[in-house]
Amino acid sequence: MLTPFELKSVTIPNRIVMPAMCQYSAAEDGYVTNWHRVHYGARAVGGVGLIILEATAVEKRGRLSNHDLGIWDDGHIQGLRELVQLGKEQGSVMGIQIAHGGRKSxxxxxxxxxxxxxxESPTPHALSISEIKAVIESWRQGARRAHAAGFDVLQIHGAHGYLIHExxxxxxxERTDEYGGTLENRMRFLLEIVEAVQEEWPEDKPLSVRLSAVDYVEGGLTIEDTVEISKMLKRHGxxxxxxxxxxxxxADMKLGPGYQVPFAEAVKKEVDIPTIAVGLITQSELVQEIIFNGRADFVALGRELLRNPYWVLEAKADQDIWPWQYHRAMLRS
Ligand SMILES: Cc1cc2nc3c(=O)[nH]c(=O)nc-3n(C[C@H](O)[C@H](O)[C@H](O)COP(=O)(O)O)c2cc1C
Known part of the structure; x- marks a missing residue:
């Protein structure tokens, strides 16, 4: 779990990921605040291999709250760049999740x-074809700004009932045009976003997609669909x-430690692509088991890293991992 992993030109120092987690702490209009500096800085000091910044909106109307981070304007680049520098100085690889909330905005x-x-939410407006193209363009611009800010990993948020998942x-x-009907058509929006993003995101830096593997509702997405989507995404780079x-x-979901790991495992095995497993993983034994048995390449700890930014440091007393400023605290005796 503490071994590095190479993805294109980027070496991620260990397999622990902080997944995207909204902080609802941006200033008016999506700007970075001191909260983000302290929050992300602490996890970088804590040795997290890959930090993925929270869902950051590609369009103002696609925010999940009025205090989400934004990436819809060039003015957002500078604050994000400072977060990248903070994290990199402490040895973490810095990624960002770009997002659009769709009907859950x-x-x-x-x-x-x-x-x-x-x-219990208002009825959304169904996007016309020309509106779809404009939204795709906003993802492209988001990728351009993420690159300008210096991020090393870009993640497209395709999960959790937001626009892409919808x-x-x-x-x-329920569309009847080329964006609805068959799985091939329903994937088109995501694949066009991937293509648009790749026009701006450098080829030597990793591109990630987050998906909800299943909908847990009759007639919804299944793990077989997710494997098919992932195969197509791999083909698209x-x-x-x-x-x-x-x-x-x-939906009725059964929650327990590592409950989503079998989904990551299925994608890894069937698609042969690096994966992140996530969901109620808190113990280093479980993390080791997942990595050692090749069930996933990375493990994301969400709420556990909110509770304990020094989780990685506590997992191993090692001078290479601990910041020198804390060496005197490394051994408890
Ligand atoms: C406060 C909070 C905010 C979250 N925001 C996001 C988000 O911005 N994007 C996302 O994909 N998932 C988000 N999630 C889901 C987490 O990334 C993660 O998948 C989830 O918490 C399960 O992992 P855990 O059991 O280790 O916490 C959020 C979760 C929490 C607790």
Whole structure:
């Protein structure tokens, strides 16, 4: 778990990932604040291999709250660049998740593939073809800004019931044009985003996609669909799959330690692509088991890293991992 992993030109120093986690702490209009500097800086001091910044909105109307980070304007680049520098100085690889909330966005400008509401939310506007192209362009511009800010990993948020997931799932996509119907058509929006992003994102830096492997609802996405989508993403040059699940619709999910690992494992085995496993993983024994048995290449610790930014340091007393300033605390005796 503490061995490095090479992805294109980027060496990730260990297999521990901090997954994207919204902090709802951006200033008005999506700007970085001191909260982000302390929050991400602490996890970098704590030795996290890959830090993926929270869902950062490619369009203002695609934010999940009015205090989400934004990447829809060139003015956002400078604050994000400072976070990259902070993290890199401490040895972490810095990534960013770019996102659009679709029908689950905050505010009253909800857009989606179809005019189907998330339960107890307003009905979204179904995007026209020309509006779809404009949204794809905003992802392209987001990738350009992420590159300008110096991130080494870019993640496209295709999970958790947000805009891309809404296109992928037949439960939220009832379109009858080339963006709806068959899985091939439902994937088109995501694949066009990948292509647009690749025009701006350098070829030698890893591109990641996060998917919800299953919808946990009858008629929704299955792990077989996710394997097919991942195969296509690999063919399109995606380097790293981050496998989560659910959140398209309220559903009955059985939660327990490592409950989503089998999904990451299926993608890794069937598609032969590096993966991140995530979900209720807190113990280093479980992390070791997942990595050692080749069930995933990385393990993301979400809430555990919120509780304990020094999780990696506590896992091993090692001068190479610990910042020198803390060496006197390395051994407890
Ligand atoms: C406060 C919080 C914010 C989150 N925000 C995001 C997000 O921005 N993007 C995302 O893909 N997932 C988000 N998630 C989901 C986490 O990335 C992760 O998949 C989830 O917490 C399960 O992992 P855990 O059990 O280790 O916490 C969030 C989770 C939490 C707790």
């Amino acid at each position: 905050w505010g009253d400008e909800l857009v989606a593939p179809s005019a189907l509401a998330f339960p 296109f992928l799932s037949p439960l939220s996509n 995606v380097d790293l799959m981050d496998i989560s699940s659910g959140a398209l619709l309220p």
